[in-house]
Amino acid sequence: MTFPEVPEGFRSGFACFVGRPNAGKSTLTNALVGEKIAITSSRPQTTRHAIRGILHRPDAQLIIVDTPGLHKPRTLLGARLNDIVRDTWAEVDVIGFCVPADVPVGRGDEFIMRELRRVAGRTPVIGIVTKTDLARPEQIAERLTQLADNKIIEFAEVVPCSAVDGFQTDVLADLLVSRLPEGPPLYPHGELTDEPEETLVAELIREAALEGVRDELPHSIAVTIDEMIPRPGRTDGMLDVHATIHVERDSQKGIVIGKGGARLRQVGSDARRQIEKLLGTKIYLDLHVTVSKDWQRDPKQLRKLGF
Template sequence: MPPPTHRSGFAALIGRPNVGKSTLLNQLTGEKLAIVSPKPQTTRNRILGVVTRPEGQVAFLDTPGIHQAKGELNRYMVEVALQAADEVDLVLFVIEPTGTEKQEVGPGNRHILERLQKTGKPTFLVINKIDTIPKPVLLPLIDLYRREFPFAEVLPISAKEDDGVEELFQTVLRHMPEGEPLFPEDVLTDQAEKTLVAEYIREQVLRHCRQEIPYSTAVLVDFFDESEREPPPGTPPGKLAGLIRISGSIYVERDSQKAIIIGKQGQMLKTIGTDARKAIQRLLGAHVYLSLRVRVEPRWSERPEGLKKLGYE
């Protein structure tokens, strides 16, 4: 018997903000690689998540939500997403039902489909959040989108409930070209630990702060000391041991935003730091000492040099 065919390739998760692309990436990989929040524009950069199985390997690219781009940061995020669609073997166009009886292809999704038509890449329609709608709504929604675009596959899922995610992976894998693995089997992402730490801190700002704050926030890790990270001999697996010292800066655009993040008597910053530290400890498997400060970088999201300084190139 000939050996089973091994397949490998890249797939991009493309769609409007808040349709669940990051939740899907985390569910596919079994790890929290992308931060998640109900606020728009949570994902700002392309995030790689690699799923490796004996029969094949798929490298998924989570991308920022595509939206009407106003300002330098918005344009940057939309460009990141559209560029990813050009570079992969397969596109997963993720949508969510509208939550009303009358389903429609809105102008935002129609614009994305027009751009995807130009890439010429095989495209799946992934209908997420099917746990939020009655089943009879699904078939008319599928028919509606099939009339708009020649999708290679249509996959209804609920990323949050892990419903249909394994079937999605297997279907994606079947469409990948034959080939050897693209990454060593122990590689999960190309994100450096410092990058993930910065994102975990930003996630807590998104969680705890008022609506006007998150969009104007960026986080940089200034100091990452692993000199005491090595656990003592005999430490049981899974037990936190060793120490990593981290200091980070939360950047905002105005002094008034800085005051909100620090909070009365520093309470808000303390809450952000406490919750971020717990998440970072789970990520790194070690005790973490985390020090945070808030800095003002005026209009950073509107200036190319501001974006560059804060890591959005």
């Protein structure tokens, strides 16, 4: 592994974004990296893995760890997602705590701030007001004041930004980089994530499956890749991708498949476009839906599904 020469004072290290579900963490990760490496959805608890995205700059390499939203768990899966978040906090150089500009700071945010207080003595925490594109100026000002004047934790900085229109994302990147230790790059130049392609493909299928489904269903959907192989006889790099969408009940299977299979065809079409963009090649996507009864609460099935 070779790296280009780096200037004196070059910084490299890890940051993570934390916050309650749907606070804009994944969208912000993608905006800073410059490519889609974390799936996004309006549904809470979309993120289930600690996805690492890599921002390359002339003066630094910032590895951003996008984490699941910290929440009060109702299942074994929820408890394991919370464990991922806390494990990540212990390993990074700086933490960004995200609250959306268009929603008041609430008890869920205060719970996370109390959790963060345990690590704030050794790891700087930056308060980030996200989604400023959705809020009025007075809402943004109120959110900044709520963070700056809170009695729970002292933030190293408080900054508003928008991943959608790019407002102050460069300022946020500077604040994160300034708190990294000096050192050489940790990943080769141009690499945007260290996630296996199969993981990213499975996540893109799950993202497509999340759109347009009922409120109770998102938590019950998981995706596994059964096979990703070159299409025999093709010289253009086309891949055959065989994947399984797991749900917990027969009724959920019907929702995902839809009337006459229409919903599943739409999921396949939406996912295929994103996967082809990710891999840079044409794919044939074969999707199956199976019932893995109560998998969120079953340790054996959780292990099988990668949790």
